Amino acid sequence: MKEQLTLLEPQLKSVFKYLHENPEISWKERRTTDYIKGILEQEGYEVHTFADSTGLYVEIGEGRPVVGLRTDIDALWQEVDGEFQAHHSCGHDAHMTMVIGVLLLLKRLKRTWRGTIRVLFQPAEEKGQGALSFVDRGLVDDMDYLFGVHVRPVQELSDGTFCPALYHGASRLLCGQINGVESHAARPHLGKNAIEIGASLIEALKTIHIDTMIPFSVKVTKFQAGGESGNIIPAKAYFTIDVRAQTNEGIEQLHDGIERTIRAIESLYEVSIDLQEQVRVAAAEVDDEAKDIIEQAIIESVGEEYLRPPVITPGGEDFHFYTVKRANVKAAMLGLGCGLTPGLHHPKMTFNKDQLIVGVEILARTVLGAFAQAEKEALSC
Incomplete structure (x- = not known):
């Protein structure tokens, strides 16, 4: 040979x-x-x-x-x-x-x-x-x-x-859109700031936990909001979440946790957040x-x-x-x-x-x- x-x-x-x-x-x-x-x-x-x-x-x-x-x-x-x-x-x-x-x-x-x-x-x-x-x-x-x-x-x-x-390991790439309300920066009470909502979402994602024996991570890898004008409260924000776990069972638990977290942020701010799965890879x-x-x-x-x-x-x-x-x-x-x-x-x-x-x-x-x-x-x- x-x-x-x-x-x-x-x-x-x-x-x-x-x-x-x-x-x-x-x-x-x-x-x-x-x-x-x-x-x-x-x-x-x-x-x-x-x-x-x-x-x-x-x-x-x-x-x-x-x-x-x-x-x-x-x-x-x-x-x-x-x-x-x-x-x-x-x-x-x-x-x-x-x-x-x-x-x-x-x-x-x-x-x-x-x-x-x-x-x-x-x-x-x-x-x-x-x-x-x-x-x-x-x-x-x-x-x-x-x-x-x-x-x-x-x-x-x-x-x-x-x-x-x-x-x-297993991985998923989730893409989302925050649908807030635009307003003048001088009157933030009339708007729903997609950046502030996104910041709350990022912090909330850190509270998701699964079995500590399973290596895992959940992190926002892309966040875009706002336009040319700095005196406008932005209504829209676009984000990507990278999710990883060493087992297929772990990734399912993380995905469920992300869904619950997003629903909680929606309820807290009274907005809608769209979430779509872009990539899924099995362990x-x-x-x-x-x-x-x-x-x-x-x-x-x-x-x-x-x-x-x-x-x-x-x-x-x-x-x-x-x-x-x-x-x-x-x-x-x-x-x-x-x-x-x-x-x-x-x-x-x-x-x-x-x-x-x-x-x-x-x-x-x-x-x-x-x-x-x-x-x-x-x-x-």
């Missing part, structure tokens, strides 16, 4: 270079989809695309078990060197490169297995919507296993170390069997000394919607330690690209290990 990986390395470096230099935001990954489709069709794979969406998938083999491998394909929209642009600062260019590498490697290994490999190139992870769209298409309904990968910052994994599961539901398969793949690829325990991280990943929506799927996500600094979503994020080829090997061994595990279970029945 390692000999074939060495031969593939120059091609994968070229793939990464293209993907990194041509980022596209959620639901607009058209060139990315076409580029991946072209590579895989050139390798002889039958590629399935969608008339109404970006993204694609590939199937190899037939029958059960069905072993899935998923990568996200979208980029962030952020300010880089003073200019807003699409930018791969979350590592999706690396994830795509590794998953493409697995497909290229499996073809060259010419190994056989009993069952189906289904590889998902999923759009719109950053919007928290892409996984749900693939669930709606039925792409995981018959899956037995599903594996993913994510590069990790040095605060979680040092360069050249790997973990068999990532316990991401990880990791399967122990899937985790053990990745762990064995790490040991076989780099040795036990480079294996690290599963990482608990406050970040979010829509990968976990697959298991929340389809509990029959045994899923886990490989954590790739690659010297990533200064952090995910930072405009200057960088990492050791040499670890991508290691990631390809671990993921390939993971997929093959899942088939071996399924065959072992079948023989024991």
